[in-house]
Amino acid sequence: MAEEPVAVVGIGQTKHVAARHDVSIAGLVREAAVRALEDAALTWSDIDAVVIGKAPDFFEGVMMPELYLADALGAVGKPMLRVHTAGSVGGSTALVAANLVAARVHRTVLTLAFEKQSESNAMWGLSLPVPFQQPLLAGAGGFFAPHVRAYMRRTGAPDTVGSLVAYKDRRNALKNPYAHLHDTGITLEKVQASPMLWDPIRYSETCPSSDGACAMVLTDRAGAGRAPYPPAWVHGGAMRSEPTLFAGKDFVSPQAGRDCAADVYRQARITDPRREIDAVEMYVPFSWYEPMWLENLGFAGEGEGWKLTEAGVTELDGDLPVNPSGGVLSTNPIGASGMIRFAEAALQVRGRAGEHQIDGAARAVGHAYGGGAQFFAMWLVGSQPPPG
Amino acid sequence: MRDVAIVAFAQSPHRRRTDELSEVDLLMPVLHEVLGATGLKANEIGFTCSGSADYLAGRAFSFTMALDGVGAHPPISESHVETDGAWALYEAWVKILTGEADTALVYSYGKSSPGEVRDVLTRQLDPYYLAPLWPDSVSLAALQAQALIDAGHTDEAALTAVAARSRTDATANPYAQLTGDVPAGDHLVHPLRTGDCPPIGDGAAAVVLAAGDTARSLCDRPAWIRGIDHRIEAHSLGVRDLTDSPSARLAAQHAGAFERPLDTAELHAPFTSQEVVLRRALGLGDDVRINPSGGALAANPIMAAGLIRLGEAAARIHRGASDRALAHATSGPCLQQNLVAVLEGESAHG
Numbered sequence: 001m002a003e004e005p006v007a008v009v010g011i012g013q014t015k016h017v018a019a020r021h022d023v024s025i026a027g028l029v030r031e032a033a034v035r036a037l038e039d040a041a042l043t044w045s046d047i048d049a050v051v052i053g054k055a056p057d058f059f060e061g062v063m064m065p066e067l068y069l070a071d072a073l074g075a076v077g078k079p080m081l082r083v084h085t086a087g088s089v090g091g092s093t094a095l096v097a098a099n100l101v102a103a104r105v106h107r108t109v110l111t112l113a114f115e116k117q118s119e120s121n122a123m124w125g126l127s128l129p130v131p132f133q134q135p136l137l138a139g140a141g142g143f144f145a146p147h148v149r150a151y152m153r154r155t156g157a158p159d160t161v162g163s164l165v166a167y168k169d170r171r172n173a174l175k176n177p178y179a180h181l182h183d184t185g186i187t188l189e190k191v192q193a194s195p196m197l198w199d200p201i202r203y204s205e206t207c208p209s210s211d212g213a214c215a216m217v218l219t220d221r222a223g224a225g226r227a228p229y230p231p232a233w234v235h236g237g238a239m240r241s242e243p244t245l246f247a248g249k250d251f252v253s254p255q256a257g258r259d260c261a262a263d264v265y266r267q268a269r270i271t272d273p274r275r276e277i278d279a280v281e282m283y284v285p286f287s288w289y290e291p292m293w294l295e296n297l298g299f300a301g302e303g304e305g306w307k308l309t310e311a312g313v314t315e316l317d318g319d320l321p322v323n324p325s326g327g328v329l330s331t332n333p334i335g336a337s338g339m340i341r342f343a344e345a346a347l348q349v350r351g352r353a354g355e356h357q358i359d360g361a362a363r364a365v366g367h368a369y370g371g372g373a374q375f376f377a378m379w380l381v382g383s384q385p386p387p388g
Numbered sequence: 389m390r391d392v393a394i395v396a397f398a399q400s401p402h403r404r405r406t407d408e409l410s411e412v413d414l415l416m417p418v419l420h421e422v423l424g425a426t427g428l429k430a431n432e433i434g435f436t437c438s439g440s441a442d443y444l445a446g447r448a449f450s451f452t453m454a455l456d457g458v459g460a461h462p463p464i465s466e467s468h469v470e471t472d473g474a475w476a477l478y479e480a481w482v483k484i485l486t487g488e489a490d491t492a493l494v495y496s497y498g499k500s501s502p503g504e505v506r507d508v509l510t511r512q513l514d515p516y517y518l519a520p521l522w523p524d525s526v527s528l529a530a531l532q533a534q535a536l537i538d539a540g541h542t543d544e545a546a547l548t549a550v551a552a553r554s555r556t557d558a559t560a561n562p563y564a565q566l567t568g569d570v571p572a573g574d575h576l577v578h579p580l581r582t583g584d585c586p587p588i589g590d591g592a593a594a595v596v597l598a599a600g601d602t603a604r605s606l607c608d609r610p611a612w613i614r615g616i617d618h619r620i621e622a623h624s625l626g627v628r629d630l631t632d633s634p635s636a637r638l639a640a641q642h643a644g645a646f647e648r649p650l651d652t653a654e655l656h657a658p659f660t661s662q663e664v665v666l667r668r669a670l671g672l673g674d675d676v677r678i679n680p681s682g683g684a685l686a687a688n689p690i691m692a693a694g695l696i697r698l699g700e701a702a703a704r705i706h707r708g709a710s711d712r713a714l715a716h717a718t719s720g721p722c723l724q725q726n727l728v729a730v731l732e733g734e735s736a737h738g
Contacts, residue, residue: 062515067720067721076621079620083469099482104389125448
């Protein structure tokens with residue numbers, strides 16, 4: 001089955017902040033979309049379809065907001081598709097858009113994900129009571145903390161590893177003008193002294209609540225040929241899901257995440273991810289998920305992920321930089337967070353990541369997860385077109 | 389382009405209330421039935437996609453529990469649209485076209501009974517200018533109906549006839565919620581009477597898609613998707629001609645609906661007046677059998693009713709009652725967003 005190769009030719013983000021009181025939801029998404037179009041040197045009329053994603057509608061209190069956003073995103077008279085796969089949605093949305101190009105249904109697609117979390121309170125938006133079901137324990141932190149504890153117990157990781165990740169990501173964010181948190185006075189001691197929220201997760205090891213949007217323009221080979229800047233080429237993409245709760249679920253390293261990564265590597269012909277991949281934008285909303293996902297995505301053997309983090313391998317100047325942008329720990333408009341990972345990976349291989357650019361990055365991974373660590377989306381992009 | 393067909397369809401009995409059933413309880417029998425019809429197991433399906441809306445359940449991530457009901461272990465390749473399942477079918481169709489999957493399971497469900505659906509749907513509207521006024525879905529549909537009457541395209545008697553025809557047809561549909569001799573009733577919101585409006589109910593639906601020879605091996609007479617497209621219009625009712633549906637026409641054109649005659653059309657028209665709009669926009673004459681299932685006036689489980697139109701049209705092809713059918717789904721106030729698919733039986737055109 002011959003697929004059309006898919007290229008990322010335009011990327012736009014908003015400056016992510018705690019509250020964008022100056023714009024409506026429509027204004028926010030349009031800002032990112034216009035920047036992506038400018039990057040691609042295209043206009044609204046060049047876009048054949050719009051694929052939009054965001055996390056729960058309760059975060060803004062608008063049911064199916066794509067209906068109201070059709071005008072703002074130039075979608076009138078065009079196909080507009082809305083995706084929602086919990087926290088992985090930004091990644092899933094990009095993959096659905098990429099499939100439209102790969103299947104040759106459309107040639108040039110605008111894809112966008114957003115969250116304007118200041119419109120409500122995300123923690124309580126995730127904590128609506130449901131009779132006869134396990135509550136989410138006041139937001140995502142309460143749900144994930146026991147799984148972090150299980151990881152520490154299983155691997156013998158020292159309890160300092162989480163703070164190393166947070167310290168790294170917050171320093172990386174200082175080099176990213178779009179990142180939400182810009183803590184110029186950050187020190188490791190400050191991270192370690194921050195209050196314990198959900199043991200073992202400290203305040204400074206958690207993601208912020210952000211307002212923000214991210215957009216990408218995806219196109220075919222001919223479209224890539226007309227792009228003013230180097231494109232990023234999609235070499236592989238996959239989604240995997242498993243149930244929230246079932247006997248035998250491994251919350252520390254869910255099989256859906258392992259399968260998703262394996263499928264992407266198979267498509268991209270990667271046999272040794274640790275050596276063949278130059279940068280990783282990984283969905284790390286709580287710092288301990290960096291070592292956990294290093295193992296889950298095949299960058300480290302079982303029980304070895306924390307050793308890479310501790311040895312500085314994942315630092316900006318390490319041999320496997322993870323979250324050079326500052327990651328979800330520094331910027332978290334939930335519905336957009338996955339797409340930001342995908343877009344930042346693309347920026348790296350386009351050589352357009354600015355101060356947080358990894359020199360010579362030729363292959364990068366964007367990764368997202370959501371729900372009770374049950375939805376996974378991932379792509380691998382390269383600076384060269386896929387073979388064949 | 390690969391040939392893709394709907395090879396199986398199942399739906400729940402649609403009912404006014406299902407207090408005793410969770411969404412998963414509602415969905416499970418439908419999933420078992422549709423998979424049973426093909427002999428496939430959940431982990432043999434290449435791609436799974438669902439449609440639903442959190443606002444009906446009143447909580448975030450409501451679809452995650454439904455996924456548990458699918459039996460997604462070992463893990464599956466899966467996605468979800470926060471809209472009618474017809475758009476989930478579209479996403480699955482695209483996935484099969486890429487060659488990454490040969491089969492797909494598509495399902496959707498909606499329980500309207502826990503809330504006041506007229507109020508809930510106001511939350512779909514522009515949150516700054518329109519939603520604060522709480523204009524409910526029936527009032528907006530009435531605005532459209534009045535515009536049609538003012539334009540001379542219909543009258544109240546013609547609308548009543550649409551309702552009567554739909555509910556008479558629905559007597560042959562064992563899943564329908566509202567059937568038979570339903571009185572036109574009093575005006576609910578002028579000019580719409582209760583009989584012009586859909587029942588409020590809970591329900592679920594599922595289809596299986598398959599490509600090429602796989603489809604032929606799973607179904608005696610697959611319903612081939614010859615074209616499928618969807619288009620959206622501006623949100624604000626003030627900038628739209630409510631008597632027309634340019635997005636439905638455009639989608640039909642891109643789906644190839646106008647290339648050859650159709651014998652059947654399953655239209656997702658929850659209000660009688662919307663059938664009038666769609667018939668005109670799609671150029672459907674009296675020779676086309678409209679909504680033999682009874683349509684959304686007989687059963688309108690929100691987020692599943694559009695997928696059911698695709699399923700009903702396909703089922704009619706499966707049993708040889710149709711050779712070339714149009715299936716339509718809608719989303720948003722006053723037919724803002726529309727999807728059209730053209731389905732054909734194998735022998736329809738050699």
